[in-house]
Amino acid sequence: MKKKIHQLLVFSFLVLLSSCSKDAYDDYYARPDSLEPPIYQQLQARGNFKNLLVLIEKAGYKDILGKAGYWTMMAPNDEAFTKFFQEQGITDVNKIDAETAGKIVRYALIYNAFRTEQLSDYQSSTGWLVDNAFRRRTAYYDGFVNKTINGKPMVVVGSNRNNTGGTSYYISGDNNNKYITYFEKEYFAAQGLNSNDYKFFFPNSTYTDFNVLGGSIKEADIIAENGVIQEVSQVSLPLVNLDQYLENNSQYSLFRELIQKNLVTYVFNQGATTTYRNYTGKGDDVYVKMYDAGLPYSLNNENFLKQMDNDGQSDAYTLIAPDNTSFQKFIDEVLLKNFTMDQLPKYVFQDLLKAHMVTGAVWPSKFGSYNNALDENLRFNISTDVKEAKVLSNGFFYGTNKVQASNLFYSVYTSAYLDPKFTLATRLFNDGTSYREIISNINQKYTLFLPSDTVLRSLGYDYNTARSEWMYTPPNGGTPASAVDSRLRLMRVLYNCIVPTPEGELNNLSGSGIIRSGDMDIPGEYIKWNNNRVYAAGNEVKANMANILGYEDQQNGRTYYIDNLLEFSEESPGVDLKKLASDAGSEFFNFYSYLKNSSIYNSVADKITGVDLGTAYTIIVPNNAAIVKAVKAGLLPGNVTTGVPDFAPTETFKQDLVVNFIKYHILATKTVSDDGNVTGQVETLLKDDRDEKLYVTVISDKGALSFIGKKNTTATFIANKSNNLADRTLIHLVDNYLSYTE
Template identity: 65%
Template sequence: MMKKNHYYLFVLLFLALLSSCSQDVFNEYYARPEGLEDPIYQQLEARGNFKNLTNLIDKAGYKNILSKAGYWTMMAPNDEAFTSFFQEKGITNVSNIDSLTAAKIVRYALIYNAFRLERLSDYQSPIGWEVDNAFRRRTAFYDGFQTKIINGVSKVIVGSNRNGTNYYINGDNNNKYISYFTNEYFAAQNLSNHDYNFFYPNANYSGFNVLNGSVKEADIIAENGVIHEVQKVSLPLLNIDQYLESNSKYTLFRSLLEDHLVNYYFNQDATTTYHNFSKKSDNVYVKVYDPELSFSLNNENFIKQSDNDGQSDAYTLFVPENTVLQQFITTVLLKNYTALEKLPKYVFVDLIKAHMVPNAVWPSKVGSYNNELKENIRFNFNTDITDAKILSNGFFYGTNKIQKSNLFFSVYTSAYLDPKFTLTTRILNDGSGYREMISNINQKFTLFLPSDTVLRGLGYDYDINRSEWNYTSPVNNVKVAGSIARSRLLRVLYNGIILTPNGELNNLSGSGIIRSGDDVLPGEYIKWKNNKVFAAGNEFAGNTVNIIGFEDQQNGRTYYVDKLLEFSEQVQGLKIKSLAAVPGSEYASFYSYLSNSSIYEAATGKIQGVELGTSYTFVIPNNAAITQAVRDGKLPGNTTTGVPNFNPSLQGQKDMVADFIRYHILATRTASDDGNVYGQLETLRRNDLGEKTYIQITSAPGILTFKDSANRITNYIPSMSNNLADRSLIHLVDNYLLYAQ
């Protein structure tokens, strides 16, 4: 028994010795390497000029975190910085700073991940480092849950941490960013001291600044990160939403947002997190900006297309002061409305978007940016900016002017800001591109604007329940809906949009003709006479459009009208027939050949190869020119007397007539004597090989000539030309066009 006990004692001693040896090996392997720098807290403590900061780290409960392993960058304010901070705050020393403020200072000085100066200017993109493309980093500070009075009710609020409809992601704390400025970034972005001092006029740009403080020493390496010694204390910056709330100069702008474009939505995930954190039972609501805005003013995360995109860019908001905004509301927004509450929501959306830029707008590069309406920034940074702030989620500029947006100072405005024209506004806004055209304040337009009453009286309306346009013909009561009705209304309205760079339609007392649309998308021709206007459809129906008022805008004039500038639904052959039916008409001989030709349908007036809705120019020789064509053997008839044979029996002569007519119809373009269309135009005639044939056009004010393939010149006769038809003009000319093989 004694031997057995001795045996067990020997085994235990051996195991203890083995264990001791293993522990020594373990400790040696995993021991802190020699020469490793101390952690951040110990570094700050050992340097001796961060006593105030270490005191706050202790008070905030971050000593343990910053004393062991980790991966941080600390923008560490030194004691000199705190001396200035105490003076600014009217306190004597660090003991006057409470634990809540201490935590703000410490957490806002802490950046996730360790960055030396050489890396701070680089953006951590999803595909790798983008050199010298960053000026911001995410910090450890976030606001969290706030209790606020909303419409008289106390609510627990949390900010959106995304833009758009997916406005809140659970687990994202909406951490604030801190901005810094380095020579590397400024050089790469072509920025200068001016860009820094525009925001911080009383600070010196040193080549490495954190907000308004210069960095005294960079790249102090610690075991758990990097320290940059800063000569300013920074409290967490407000975001744009918070700054608006805090500044009485912008209460009117904020009220437009809060009253019309902000909602508070209950969120279960946020509520659960709040219950677990606070042990309270309140519901939590997310403050949500309308998803039609390009960004949420309380979102700290930038666009979040990638996790770190906030390093390289930020939002910008221009905000007019109360006085100038009130003047704009009174004179522009409420010109035709009795109260702001009566305005459609899209007006508020557009007004705010006119002042939003989804980028950080640097003062020296303002010309490089567009607002969310795709307009250039129209503020003079030398005279119009009264307040410039770098905030946690972007740049803020207070202004003494409104962004002079196209939507509020163009002929489009006449419909847009008047409840009598909601139908026209709706269709202009639905992607046709017409809104963008007529709201361009860099081009002059004339707009003939029908009211909702006029449109409905002529059969047009919008079915909100079905989200579709309707048209009921006043003539035969036939109804069409959807895209057909929409296309029809767009065509009618386009007749009333005319590019007038020199105010060509400011005086309608005389007479004239002009093309609608612009140079990119040419429309149809309309005419005016004695303060009345008409298009081809009006001429066919025998009515004219009366002007019942007008309004001048920055880019032209709006005429209010009692009818529509209708397009014609009459085939062009019938229009030629009506021109020829006038006693003594110079169109008579041509029409006689046309009406008996193989390419004309007598019952309908349709010309083979000519389609409604397509652009054409009809070049019609007068009676004398037709007689000459007969004499020259280019049309059937007596070549000696020139008497035409309008109804030849021989097939060869029928083909001659058909080819003659086709050569006098120019396809794809509508030419007039306005200089808009010139050069070679394709005809309907094909040569023996089936190839296209062409006519050369010369056009200028008062001049319209046609050169045929035989190089003969034919001139239009002004007094009997420019006759309107469906997307066409019909001209009388003094000679016939000769096709030479």
């Protein structure tokens, strides 16, 4: 039934059609008179594009541009070709072959039709972003290229995506089309740019408020049936990309050679091979030139990040390349001071290139405000250090007469990073600990105590590369630690080796002193030095100080090479307090005597309840005379008249007095010394009847330290008896007690 109805409708339409006049039918479907001619005919009618029309025909684009489509054509006029012929040393357009004609025509063609007012707007996937674009994708791409790589002929195609691992570096069907760059006043105004941002790249051209590369738009927005023509004053051959520019410029051959040998591979790709074979009829395999996945982008990728399809309209890459002279100097003086080139770990090459890469278009007038891929500011004087600046198809190129003074190559971190004797320390610095970021900060001064692989292995530390895990076995026998505990243990001892020294405090170790390790924001533990030997709490326990074997100065401080670790203590601070009190006539005796008989002290393990290993504390010990004063004040049990202490009271309330007194003299969560690092109120172990923390006020300055309790009781440290090391703890002797009551 449905078939019959369909046949009837078709028959009725044919009858109706035959009844209409042919003229009426033609008029209805005829091309509107108001429609402009296609691009080819428009160029032909204008009379000043004769040379371009010849090239369009040579390139096989007459039919395409003479009919349908949706293009913007940056069309060079005949005057532009006259200059081009002179530059190329040819007499006329007939000397241009079909291949070159194709390059000129296809690179002049931008996908989609844009008036000039639209070219500065970015076609994002979420809508148009006004005055956010300075580039457009053209119809030109390089495609497959025959090359000889390491003596082997092969067909090569460039990556069309950035390598993020896996097979994402090449997408079949994406031709890696090149972009053309233009410089428009609305975009410049919105981005805070000026004419010098154009002149820096094109010193021999004049900025005209709308330039296309080195030329300008002579007549804008010539509307055609299949697009828009922008008449331009320059003939543009397709620009090379960053990868191609390095390849073709011998000034930067050393920099390129390092990249090619260590960060580039040629990978067979079946999708590219199939496309090539179908297109050419040949049987060759195709290899994709792929940049290392550790880099932020591939130098041969014509697309930008492809987070949005058109994001290449709004941004581009930047590469800074040092010339051969400056790079050779860097190689000799920095890079290969301890390594040979073949010994350098891959991450060094990655970091070196990343120091010269910016994932964004670096405009000259804002050069100093950009960061490289290592998140460092660009350390170049654009007036004196930049030899040349080029706009390329996928980004900006700056050739320089110096190497980026990267933190990684000029800091105390460098001493480990670029020396094969310190691979274990370097591995931990880089192992997500943030230590690398701390000690490579070129703007802050540090002293680094650096143990070699030999030292670390002799003390039981190593790394299992097969299992990708840290190992620790006690050197004198014992149960090996788990991988997690081994890493945490090594993290702690190496953090002891990092010391902020803004005034070069450790440049002379011939005397003695104490200083806090770790970063300024995340305190480490206190270490001491004495006559060119350094030690931490664990070294005191084991009586094995670390000796200085030598040193190296870097831009942000000094590295000392040591023959031992700055080890942490694994015994309770109660043990250290007991040792201090055991000396004949010890000023710690009275305080410890109360402690050892109290309910918060375990005499078997010498452990104080509430004082845990691995946590920061400060123990404030009133000297013997101060304890007598506390007895007289009724804060401790004993004879209030004579001040004779009762170290082992039997009454519960008197036992509570002892516990409260001791807890108020132990600062929790912070280790305090006379260095000014900690001031203000610090909580103690003592809480009131409402279970709220009680505090002591700390006043600390260089060489001075005092504590203030309730009733303004003030205790000042006794310097030659204080700063005693314990596990993340300092024990101070003071000249008074602290009252915890009003």
